Amino acid sequence: MPAAPDQETFLSLGIHRVMEPRGVLPQLAWKLDNTPLARPTETLVNVRTLHIDSASFTQIANACERDTERMSRHILDIVAQRGKMHNPVTGSGGVLLGQIEQLDEVFAERHGLAIGDTIVSLTSLSWLPLYLKHIHTVYLDRSEVEVEGKAIFFRSNPLARLPIDLPQALAVAALDVAGAPARVAVMVQPGQRVTVLGAGGTAGLLTLCALHQHLGSSGEIIAIEYSKQALQDVAALGVTDVLVSGDATQPLELVERVHDLCRGRDYQADLAINVVNVPNTESATILLTKPGGRILFFSMATSFTAAALGAEGMARQVEMQIGNGYMPDHGAVALQLLRDYPTLRAIFARRFGQLARENI
Amino acid sequence: MPAAPDQETFLSLGIHRVMEPRGVLPQLAWKLDNTPLARPTETLVNVRTLHIDSASFTQIANACERDTERMSRHILDIVAQRGKMHNPVTGSGGVLLGQIEQLDEVFAERHGLAIGDTIVSLTSLSWLPLYLKHIHTVYLDRSEVEVEGKAIFFRSNPLARLPIDLPQALAVAALDVAGAPARVAVMVQPGQRVTVLGAGGTAGLLTLCALHQHLGSSGEIIAIEYSKQALQDVAALGVTDVLVSGDATQPLELVERVHDLCRGRDYQADLAINVVNVPNTESATILLTKPGGRILFFSMATSFTAAALGAEGMARQVEMQIGNGYMPDHGAVALQLLRDYPTLRAIFARRFGQLARENI
Numbered sequence: 001m002p003a004a005p006d007q008e009t010f011l012s013l014g015i016h017r018v019m020e021p022r023g024v025l026p027q028l029a030w031k032l033d034n035t036p037l038a039r040p041t042e043t044l045v046n047v048r049t050l051h052i053d054s055a056s057f058t059q060i061a062n063a064c065e066r067d068t069e070r071m072s073r074h075i076l077d078i079v080a081q082r083g084k085m086h087n088p089v090t091g092s093g094g095v096l097l098g099q100i101e102q103l104d105e106v107f108a109e110r111h112g113l114a115i116g117d118t119i120v121s122l123t124s125l126s127w128l129p130l131y132l133k134h135i136h137t138v139y140l141d142r143s144e145v146e147v148e149g150k151a152i153f154f155r156s157n158p159l160a161r162l163p164i165d166l167p168q169a170l171a172v173a174a175l176d177v178a179g180a181p182a183r184v185a186v187m188v189q190p191g192q193r194v195t196v197l198g199a200g201g202t203a204g205l206l207t208l209c210a211l212h213q214h215l216g217s218s219g220e221i222i223a224i225e226y227s228k229q230a231l232q233d234v235a236a237l238g239v240t241d242v243l244v245s246g247d248a249t250q251p252l253e254l255v256e257r258v259h260d261l262c263r264g265r266d267y268q269a270d271l272a273i274n275v276v277n278v279p280n281t282e283s284a285t286i287l288l289t290k291p292g293g294r295i296l297f298f299s300m301a302t303s304f305t306a307a308a309l310g311a312e313g314m315a316r317q318v319e320m321q322i323g324n325g326y327m328p329d330h331g332a333v334a335l336q337l338l339r340d341y342p343t344l345r346a347i348f349a350r351r352f353g354q355l356a357r358e359n360i
Numbered sequence: 361m362p363a364a365p366d367q368e369t370f371l372s373l374g375i376h377r378v379m380e381p382r383g384v385l386p387q388l389a390w391k392l393d394n395t396p397l398a399r400p401t402e403t404l405v406n407v408r409t410l411h412i413d414s415a416s417f418t419q420i421a422n423a424c425e426r427d428t429e430r431m432s433r434h435i436l437d438i439v440a441q442r443g444k445m446h447n448p449v450t451g452s453g454g455v456l457l458g459q460i461e462q463l464d465e466v467f468a469e470r471h472g473l474a475i476g477d478t479i480v481s482l483t484s485l486s487w488l489p490l491y492l493k494h495i496h497t498v499y500l501d502r503s504e505v506e507v508e509g510k511a512i513f514f515r516s517n518p519l520a521r522l523p524i525d526l527p528q529a530l531a532v533a534a535l536d537v538a539g540a541p542a543r544v545a546v547m548v549q550p551g552q553r554v555t556v557l558g559a560g561g562t563a564g565l566l567t568l569c570a571l572h573q574h575l576g577s578s579g580e581i582i583a584i585e586y587s588k589q590a591l592q593d594v595a596a597l598g599v600t601d602v603l604v605s606g607d608a609t610q611p612l613e614l615v616e617r618v619h620d621l622c623r624g625r626d627y628q629a630d631l632a633i634n635v636v637n638v639p640n641t642e643s644a645t646i647l648l649t650k651p652g653g654r655i656l657f658f659s660m661a662t663s664f665t666a667a668a669l670g671a672e673g674m675a676r677q678v679e680m681q682i683g684n685g686y687m688p689d690h691g692a693v694a695l696q697l698l699r700d701y702p703t704l705r706a707i708f709a710r711r712f713g714q715l716a717r718e719n720i
Contacts, residue, residue: 009647024612252383308682315518316686317684320681321681324678327677
């Protein structure tokens with residue numbers, strides 16, 4: 001008898017691996033069953049590297065006085081206790097790299113996978129059952145841990161195959177924020193004026209390239225960035241029409257600056273993308289968007305209430321979207337941008353490549 | 361010389377009334393200039409009643425041991441200190457009722473107003489310069505304060521004329537959540553399956569009627585409500601196809617129940633509206649929406665990160681909107697629903713009418 005649709009949904013989410021508390025999704029669970037064998041609908045990955053979320057890694061490093069031996073034991077303890085690398089203090093996870101060992105056929109077809117493929121998880125480590133046998137090395141400078149272990153993927157968990165033509169560190173950096181350019185690509189319309197706040201960050205640079213690709217010579221891109229160094233990267237990219245050095249937490253000053261740089265033309269965007277990594281930038285984003293325009297808040301520092309009450313108080317009929325990090329093939333979109341824009345790749349290499357690491 | 365566009369924007373937002381700190385919007389300001397005279401672009405309202413936000417009113421009542429004399433002094437102190445009724449402890453405001461005394465012509469044309477009209481503010485009291493001369497009465501049972509005072513409206517502040525054919529308490533209750541049905545009315549498409557979580561609340565009931573009006577006999581409405589009493593009101597309204605008694609904070613149990621009640625038909629929504637007044641309902645909302653469907657989070661208890669990471673972890677390509685309380689004419693939409701649906705009006709009368717008050 002085929003399973004009821006809800007049972008299928010539950011299996012694909014991995015509810016059957018939740019040990020406590022019952023009735024929640026794996027991400028919200030305290031403990032998962034991390035038995036390193038793939039059951040029906042599951043895929044088993046031979047884990048090589050954990051890229052631990054920066055907040056989590058810093059917390060562990062501090063708690064262990066940056067002693068990598070102690071950090072190894074600490075990480076092994078968390079995984080033994082919870083059945084996943086889900087830091088109980090910070091609540092965050094990270095991503096993993098590994099090779100496919102056992103493969104569910106539905107999962108294989110959905111992602112075009114074969115046994116032996118090297119993959120990166122595009123969901124948080126807080127979702128994935130993880131079994132660690134050993135930790136080889138902790139890299140203090142890059143939140144990275146080399147391990148021997150196994151992870152379970154459920155059918156619903158997004159992942160990306162690691163490309164063979166791009167350095168691993170660059171690919172992982174791009175995949176980490178891949179949702180932003182993929183979502184932007186389906187939202188932007190030809191001829192639109194699009195403003196990106198936080199344009200010089202990893203997500204911002206990818207977003208600018210995605211916009212450039214979709215707008216072509218039509219429309220207009222306004223890039224706003226606070227850091228002078230990052231602003232130089234935006235300028236080097238050469239895909240923006242107006243470049244603004246400004247602070248999105250200071251709405252009035254920023255609006256005046258954008259207005260002045262637009263020299264009397266309309267300065268308000270049809271579409272605004274917020275990828276700023278600090279809080280309190282909702283007002284500026286709303287003020288820089290046309291009444292009736294759209295906003296995509298992709299920053300995790302966004303406050304739901306500040307956005308909702310801000311738009312209401314200013315009587316702005318803007319449509320505001322919560323940045324959903326998932327789009328089919330969003331990993332592929334981000335990686336293709338790295339191939340299509342050599343300057344973007346060079347900036348990523350400087351920021352995330354081997355050279356950058358040696359300088360840390 | 362005409363003002364630059366940004367200067368017009370700043371005037372319409374009321375930046376010129378901000379005393380400290382400089383450079384922020386009136387809502388975020390600690391202190392506004394509450395001089396009770398309308399300057400150019402401003403409108404002066406003779407204030408009769410303050411409906412103080414429930415969180416704010418409760419805090420003041422507790423701090424003053426429910427002594428209405430002390431509460432009056434406390435409220436007068438806040439307004440004298442800040443130039444607005446913006447509770448520094450809760451950060452919230454409320455709405456006011458009053459009559460228009462001096463009227464800006466642009467504002468008059470925008471809202472179809474005349475001097476002497478009785479209006480309700482549709483923006484938070486935290487935006488509006490307020491001068492209080494006297495407090496007549498504090499109504500402990502309904503967060504209401506009768507006052508003698510003046511308020512300033514800026515061109516950007518939304519408001520609604522109080523209708524003469526509806527009891528004041530009912531109209532104010534509907535106007536308080538008017539954004540939800542107005543926004544839903546522009547989002548819903550004929551033939552869609554729409555699920556409302558928190559369907560029995562004030563916003564939920566108005567939303568159901570707005571959906572019924574726009575869907576007609578096409579499509580399907582699934583109503584989910586936790587309170588048994590409120591569920592009876594939803595049933596009495598008679599506009600829903602599937603009625604679900606359930607708890608949106610328990611996603612798996614709720615999904616199973618909705619699935620069972622839909623008896624094998626597809627149970628996932630094209631459009632889901634979240635108007636639940638408790639936190640942790642994002643997962644259930646996402647699971648009850650089709651991959652590729654849309655979600656409108658109108659609840660102020662929504663967590664931006666829970667929604668974003670939840671959709672990502674479940675690999676659901678849903679479009680999630682932040683409920684923006686402002687739509688042109690959103691007050692009129694909500695009031696018209698009270699006229700068009702006599703059962704809705706009867707439920708509101710029981711919940712918010714004079715009779716309800718006497719029972720408190």
